Amino acid sequence: IGWLSNVFFSPSLSKGKLCPLRASIDVLEGEYFFLCYLESMQEHFQEGAYTINWYKDNAGKQELIKETHRIVSQMNFLEFWPVELGDSGHYSNLTIQKWTLNVLERNKSSCFNKNHLTTEIKNAGTGHSLKCSDLSVNENDSITWYKDCKSYENETERELDFETLTVQHSGIYTCKILISHEGKIYQSTNTIKLVVEADAPEAVTLEIVGRHEEIETEIGKEEILNCTGFLGYYMPEDASLYWLINQEFPEKCTGIPENEPSICEEEFKKLQLGNKFYVTRLLQIKKVTDEDMHHNFTCMLQADERTQIKIVKLKKGNTRDLPVHIFTTGMVLAVLFPCVAVAAVFVCVMFRVDLVLFYRNICRRDDTARDGKEYDAFVSCLKDCISPTEEEREFALKILPMILEENFGYKLCIFERDVSPGGAVVDDIHSFIDKSRRLIIILSQNYISDRAIYELESGLHKALVERKTKIILIEYMPISDYSFLPESLSLLPSKRVVKWKKDKSLPVNSRFWKNLRYLMPAKPTKINIKGHYNNLDLGSQGPQPRTKGCDFNEVA
Template sequence: MNLMFFLLIFITETATEKLCPLRASIDVLEGEYFYLCFPESKLQHSWKEEYAINWYKESAGRQKRIKETHRIVSQMNFLEFWPAELGDSGNYFVTQSSGKRNFTIQKWTLNVLERNRSSCFNQNHLTTEIQNAGTGHSLKCNDLSVNANDSITWYKDCKNYENERGRELDFKTLSVQHSGIYTCKISISHEGKIYHSTNTIRLVVEEDAPETVTLEIVGRNEEIQTEIGKEETLNCTGFLGYYIQEDANLYWWFNDTFPKECSGIPEADPPICEEDLKKSHLGNKFYITRLLRIKKVREEDLHHNFTCTLQADEITHVKVVKLKKDGKEYDAFVSYLKDCVSTSKEEREFALRILPMILEENFGYKLCIFERDVSPGGAVVDDIHSFIDKSRRLIIILSQNYISDRAIYELESGLHKALVEKKTKIILIEYMPIRDYNFLPESLSLLPSKRVVKWKKDKSLPVNSRFWKNLRYLMPAKPTKSNTKGHCLNLDLGSEGTQPWSGGCDFNTVI
């Protein structure tokens, strides 16, 4: 009986050791099942004392004991997330305590990454494996299963891969054509719901390596298309050859200065920081990598180079990365009812004064309003097409009388770019309540309903109203200006000044 008891403990601890990698920093995708755990062998066993296991989260310098919820469940040496959310990012630690002693068993930094809505994986949540052609190889799915019968699906470049269902993807003989991005998705059933856990691997298959090896930075100088306010991660990887070089160093340099190191706590990191140098041994080749993280791209970041330098064996290689706006001149083209169709002054006032006053003067957007910004004398149809093409969004101020010869062309041109070319996103502002949408093209029904915001006159006027919050959410990302807090525009009096607003204008307050 005693032998069986100790054998059971040994088997359990051996399995747990295999399931609990001792990584200090862990990345996980939002919306996926995940767990933190520690090997039971780390517990201080005492047969005479009772002890308790407590899990804690540290965020913004404050420690808080984790209480079980329907979503976060602790089971002895496991802390499960059903599923992980962005707010779960932070530092975690687990303690063992009794009446006499209290000590920390293990610590982690958990980074919950935002899911890429347009792809089956996140570029920051993958590993790279480099192999030579002609050899055999297996891609392994990280095992976060809780049941042996959990289903597994493999994808290559986000397409179902040959109906493979095993925990390993075996290649008897690799060829260059096998190169690609492979994603393994585990489907886990829990309390009547299906959760997923994914693992993505970039497989690079190269021809047989030449006898002579050149130390170099992988990739050439590049320009990255971006937008102001967008988060960017710059990757620099150096190839060291077929043996590790201890003196090799890789570092970033920009604006005549070295970036600070990332702390591992996202909210505490400086605007631009570089991660620790990582060394990797892929196949029979050695690489070093260093990432540069930019929280929010600023206008000034577009005016200098980001330089990555590789130094080893008295050899220096340099790679230059430039950030460049994505070619759009305007944040939005504004289409509205023209005076030749209606004598309504309210819509013209909204389109030509209220909308630009708040979006441009308070939030830093650049709008294209045809009557205001386009010089007369050109070909109207060609001009409209050109300016919509230069805009990231098409704002349509919709009313029952909206359609005219020019307005319908603006709408149809925008719909073509949104639904066919996928170059421009449309935002519909329902300026007046509309009961019947039959006067609009049928293709408009293909747009997501969430891209419609409703103007409610006086209720929507304050800068902190739900209308402006929803509209800004649909617009390209822009840094918030300080003068939007604590004041609202006095639009009713026709003034461009500001006056105190009793509710405040912080966007956490929504009217």
């Protein structure tokens, strides 16, 4: 607060108030406060005329302040019960005095406002007093001191005295005065930031770091006892630190492991951390014996004719080392676990198809329920009806539908078998592909018919653009040159190609049929596994192709 040093008693001395000489005042909202003019200024008034008018500057105009229950003009005082943010401004009366009042907002997260404090800088080792504000001197006013917003040692006096300042006394001190008025309690605070500088080394107490202690150990175990002493802010010339074992000095460590005594004391070391000085010394116990459990290991610190001690004792602990066989087993498991994890990942990758099919069978998973599709797959044979090899035709029209439909319960749509002649072929192909969950394309290097090309391009459009149908490519014979196929076919994932390997692929449980079922939609069914395709009577059971349905021009 910008108070000046001159302070005068007001005419209302009976009320116990002082009138500080000040021009600019900072005060916190919600606190009691007053303005007053000096006693000597009363000479400007005629005797008996003791009515004082107070004014506040409003946009350059002096407006008379009217009294309310909150703002009271009494004698030469203008009191605020309490002051509010809107009270900030310039004040004056008929005297030559003027005041500038700044009402600061209260900090809701702290007991003070950082803009409402004074700073006092003092040196360590000196005495000092912090004084509360002079807003009230009534004897019945309650006064409480706080340091960093915490109650400070039950101090209730107007002055907070320090006989000898130390750096630890630095902090923010707040004095709170409680004032009673018309049955209500108001407060007034004063905050001081005290900074204590350590220009000279502080007087510190010589001490050993840590207290007396007991260390849990085991017979035969190595132990190293550490003793560290704090000397203060300078290194005394006579500082010493040493160990005693039952009041006897231990031997000195030689630094040669094979010649070391069972218990020895290492060299004395001096340390400096910042402006603080320490000394340290270690005591080595090679193998703890039962006799050591009954010894007192005493650390002695001496400096400036002062002595500090620390006693360390050993005791048997409850913890034991792991047995060798348990430790060995743990190490073996730790080594094997990564190998097992890698092997598991390898198995999952290599046999993912078998695992997925097994999962489908166990969970009875069904991807075909309520999807609006009529067929599980539309089969497209990319060759003319008059094929150089009857084997390709037999695979497309007999083997494939027989295994998938009769053995695994899938429903296929084959143009040569299911589409009646005489219709609009383009519309039929488009409609049947729309009704199918998959498009199976049997690749061949034989002559490609117009209808087959349309089937392929229509299916590719739905797979790559509309993303409505997934394509499965069956490579019936090895193909070295794919230039006869549309370029967009190269955009399909290679994992969706299944290769037919003649007799090796004929058994129902062969890798070919597993890979094909893996790419087909999941569908619960009772699998009818028959030993081999050659064991089936194709002439009586297989689907019969139409005689002339394969030629696009003829059907159209």
